[in-house]
Amino acid sequence: MLYHLFEYLRQRGTDFSGIGLMQYISVRGILGNITAILIALIAGKKTIGFLQKKQIGEEIRNLGLEGQLAKKGTPTMGGVIIIISLLIPILLFCDLSNKNTLILLFTTIWLGLLGFLDDYIKVFKHNKEGLNGRVKIAGQVILGLVVGFALCFDESLAFREGNAVKSADETVQTVSAPAVSPDTFESNAIMTTIPFVKDNEFNYAWLSPFKGKAGDIFSKIIYILVIIFIITGCSNGANLTDGMDGLATGVTAIVGATLGILAYVSGHVGYADYFNIMFIEKSGDIAVFMMTLVGALLGFLWYNSYPAQIFMGDTGSLTLGGIVGVCAVLIRKELLLPILCGIFVVESLSVIIQRYYFKYTKKKYGEGRRIFKMAPLHHHFQKENIAAAIKKPEIAHPEAKIVMRFYIVSIMLAVLTIITLKIR
Secondary structure (H helix, E strand, C coil): HHHHHHHHHHHCCCEEEEEEEECCCHHHHHHHHHHHHHHHHHHHHHHHHHHCCCEEEECCCCCCCCCCHCCCCECCCCCHHHHHHHHHHHHHHHHCCCHHHHHHHCCCCCCHHHHHHHHHHHHCCCCCCCCCHHHHHHHHHHHHHHHHHHHCCCCHCEEEEEHHHCCCCCCHHHCCCCCCCHHCCCCCCCCCCCCCCCCEEEEEEHHHCCCHHHHHHHHHHHHHHHHEEEEEEEEHHHHHHHHCCCHHHHHHHHHHHHHHHHHHHHHCCHHHHHHCEEECCCHHHHHHHHHHHHHHHHHHHHHHHHHCCCCCCCHHHHEEEEEEHHHHHHCCCCCHHHHHHHHHHHHHHHHHHHHHHHHHHHHHHCCCCCECCCCCCCHHHCCCCCCCCCCCCCCCCCHHHHHHHHHHHHHHHHHHHHHHCCCC
C-alpha cells in the first residue's frame, strides 16, 4: 500500500525527498525484511503468552529421543506468527498489481489455511492424525493447478532470454525496465533453467511426441504436472524437516534468501544478460517477497531456536515449503531445487526409503528392518544402539548440534546453487 501511495504521489508530480525510494527493489526488500522481523518479535511474544494461557500445546509421542518429553505442552501453531509477519509488510511494500506477488500471496493464504486446519484438528480435536492426508494432497494439487495455468496462459508472466537484452541499460532495475516488444517474449512460457549446462534453457515442449497444437497442449500438461509435483514435494519436504527446534525455520530462511537473490538477478536486465539467464521483467517483487519471508523467519527463530518456546506446526511448514516451490517455478529455477532444497529432499527420501524397506523386509523375512535408525533423517542422528543398516554415528548427537550442522549443509547447497549460474 505504501508502494502504491508513493507511486500515486510521484505520478501526480508530488516531489519531496525520498519519494523515489519505493522504485528500488533493494529498498523495499530491506524495509520488508526489517518490518517482518519486528512484527514477528512483537507478535511472537504475545502469541506465546496467549497460547500458554489457553494451554494450547504440543502433544508429544514418546519416541525415546533425548529431551523429547520436555517439549510436551510447548505452544504450537506458531506458523500464524510467520504468516502475519509476512503478509503485513508485503501489503505495505510490494506491488499488488504484480501477478507474481498475487500468486505468492494466494500460496501463503491457501496453504496457511490448509495447515491451520490440520493443526486445529490435532490440538483442539485431540486427533493426532490431523487432517486427512488425501485432503492435504488435494489442496496442494489445486495450488499447483492454479500456478500452472497462470504460467501457461497468462502472457504477463512471460520471459525473455538473457541474450535478448544486450542492448538494454544494465543499470536499470526491474521496476523501471524499458518497454519491450511482445515479440521478444517466449509465447509458451514453459522453459526453465538447467544447472551445469552451457545452453542452459530447457523447453518442456521437447518432451512432447506431438507437433503443432497437439504438441503445445501436451507440453503444457507435462509442465503443469511438474509444477504440481514440485509444490507438493517442497511443501511436504518442509513439513518432514520440521522435527527439531529451529531446523525447518533456519533451513527455509537460507533457501528463501537464495531464491531472493536468484529472483533479483532474473529481474535485472544487466545481471540477466551477464549470467545469460532468462530475464523475467517483473520478478523483482518476488525478491521483495522472499526478503520479507526471511525477515519473518528470523523473527520467528528468536522464539523457535533451541530450546523452542513455540513450534510452527503444519500452519508454518506446509506454507513455507509451498512458497519455496512456487517461487522457484515463477523464476524458472525449479530444476535447481534438488540442489538448493537438498535438506528437504533427503528428509523426504529417508522417510520413503525407510517405510518401503521396512515393509519389504517384513514381508520377506517376517520382521521389518531399518535402513536408518529413525526417519526422518534428522532423528537418525539422535539415536544409538538401534539395529539399522546405517549404524553411524554410533553415539547420539545433541539436538542443537544436529540443527547447526544441517544449517551448514544448507548454506553449502545454497552457495552451490548460486554458482551454477556460472559453472556450465
